[in-house]
Amino acid sequence: MTPLVPLPVAVPITVAAFLLASGHFLPRRVPDLLAMATALAMTVISAVMATRSVSGPLTYWFGGWSTIGAQVVGIRFQVDPFGAALAAFAGLLFFATFIFAWGVFEKIGALFHVLMLFFLAAIDGFVLTHDLFNLFVWFEVMSVAAFSLTAYRLEASALEGAMNFTVTNSLASFCVLGGIGLIYLRVGALDFSALSQAVAADGGDPLFLGSFALLATGFLIKGAMVPFQAWLSDTHAVAPSPVSVIFSGIMVPVGLFGVVRLYFSVFAGSGVITTVLNTLGLWIGVASALLGGFMCLTQRHLKRLLAFSTISHVGVMLAAFAILSAPAQAGFLLYLLGHGLTKGALFMLSGLLLATLGGIDEIGLRGLGRQVWPAGIAFAVGGLLLGGAPVGLMDEGTRLIDAAASQAHRDWAALACLLASALTGGAVLRATGRIFLGWGKVAGEEERGPSEQEQEDANRPLWLLLLPAVVLLCLALAEGGTIQRYARLAVVALMSPGQAAHAPVPVPKPPHPILPWISTLLALLIAAFDLFRDRIPHSILVTNDRITTPLRHLLEPMHSGRVGDYVAWIVAGLAMLAIALSVAS
Secondary structure, eight states: OGGGTTHHHHHHHHHHHHHHHHTTTSOTTHHHHHHHHHHHHHHHHHHHHHHHGGGSOEEEEGGGOOEETTEEOSOEEEEOHHHHHHHHHHHHHHHHHHHHTTTTTGGGTTHHHHHHHHHHHHHHHHHHBOBHHHHHHHHHHHHHHHHHHHHTTOOHHHHHHHHHHHHHHHHHHHHHHHHHHHHHHHHSOOBHHHHHHHHHHOTTOHHHHHHHHHHHHHHHHHTTOTTSOTHHHHHHHHSOHHHHHHIIIIIHHHHHHHHHHHIIIIITTOHHHHHHIIIIIHHHHHHHHHHHHHHHHTOOBHHHHHHHHHHHHHHHHHHHHHHOSHHHHHHHHHHHHHHHHHHHHHHHHHHHHHHHHSOOBTTTTTTGGGGGHHHHHHHHHHHHHHTTOSSHHHHHHHHHHHHHHHHTTOHHHHHHHHHHHHHHHHHHHHHHHHHHHOOOSSOOGGGGSOOOOOOOOOOSOHHHHHHHHHHHHHHHTSOOHHHHHHHHHHHHHHHSTTOOOOSOOOOOOOSOTTHHHHHHHHHHHHHHHHHTGGGSOHHHHHHHHHHHHHHHHHHGGGGOSOHHHHHHHHHHHHHHHHHHHHHHO
16 A cells, blocks of 8 residues: 555656646647546545555655664655545545636646646645655645646736735745744754654743744645735636636645644644644634635625635634644534535636626626526535535534534634624625526625626536536535544544544534524525615614624725735734744743
8 A cells, every 4th residue: 555655746746747748749638638537546546545544554755765763864655544535635626627627728738737737746745744844845836836827827917916825825935944944953853753752842942832833824824814814815816717626625725734734743742832722723713714704795706705705614624623622623624625625616616607607796797697597506505505504514514613612612613603604605695696596786895895807718518617516516515424434533543643543533412503504594694685785774784884894994904915915914923923822831
């Protein structure tokens, strides 16, 4: 089984190199087919490793270099069930995206497939590596591929969005590199096991705390958490729809996974860091969930709307992780998978509207979606899932997170996440009613949201655009029994690195089984409020505006589109985390 370990990275890079060298000479559809076959093969290989790693980690030492005595001198991939599950999920999402993007990028030939395959290899390397500097390398490869895919059209708006993305995520890279330098200065090694032993021996060492502050900041920027989140909506607004599928479906959650991996593999022995994560980390997650939910409701540009929804739901994931219990981490994994499938489908459906109807503005598309009514059904299902519908993987994750929050006496966090889900679900359902049913003649706060004209090639039949989105939604709706058991096994290995997952963690009983129903009902009410404003008493509308307008004026400056503002927020966030660690120590 060990020879399989490097394949999720080596094979995509090899195929990408082949396409780069020969793409101009190959028949038109060969790059599409090769990319699809590669992504599917990586899904299967990663899934096999995910099942085999339950009985113990799978290790591969590059170049045969391993240890000299007790000193680690080599770089290794160490496959555990959690990381392998993310690698398999990434392959699945890329496979679906290649189907959706069939023939879209004919003008640039195989270059799209080359960048996407490098992107896939970087994500797989990031979740499988056991070396801190190697983690940084894959972080950088991921970022470079993402920069290029965002700006490939070389239009003013695309370049502006890519510039914001590049600057903020380059600062994230500098933070990660600085954190690596600090911890290497103290330990003289970069393997997770060696670092973990050193941190456990002196968890209050200022160099370790400073290293964690920089590393966590870098990965929270990639994870688009408050106050580092502003780049995401700018990037999604200009990125091609297939690229947005990957950004929200896997790249942003994987950024957050970087914090999860580093905590359990390196920093769990520090009581100071544990305290800060369990307090400030929880508050950042809840703040991200609520901010993303509210800003989602104020958008008319569908990709911006879905980008803020991503901020909100990844905030829920951060809140789950910050509880630091085993059920919470199982909920984190299930929620991540369900969210990635659902959000990937919704971005595909947005791309379908852009390709078939020539626009992506919710108000401008009012009633035009009747021409593609099957997409409306799928859009409504996606909105209900984001809104907390009591079915599917996101619901399984929500119930575990709710139970873990109750055990940790953090019920307020679960209620805040419920409200955030209702806000995002309500926004998507509102867009569904307006675009596909022609409701919502009178626009609300979303009318003042930014919008712009976009184009996407309409060279694909409707069924090809719709098929991968429907498949992803069906997977998101799947019964979570087997997957839930696997998630409860995976967290055992995640929280005890290097150990086999002999038995799944117990399933706590959800203390509030009615919450998903309340969240779904609230999402429907929010959508109905916006769609039928012309039938609501004027006094109620005035009261609503008095509440939402100040919030909007407070939050919009955080998303100004000016990269200098985003840098200032990054500095403020890093200072906040450093102060919290200093106070806790």
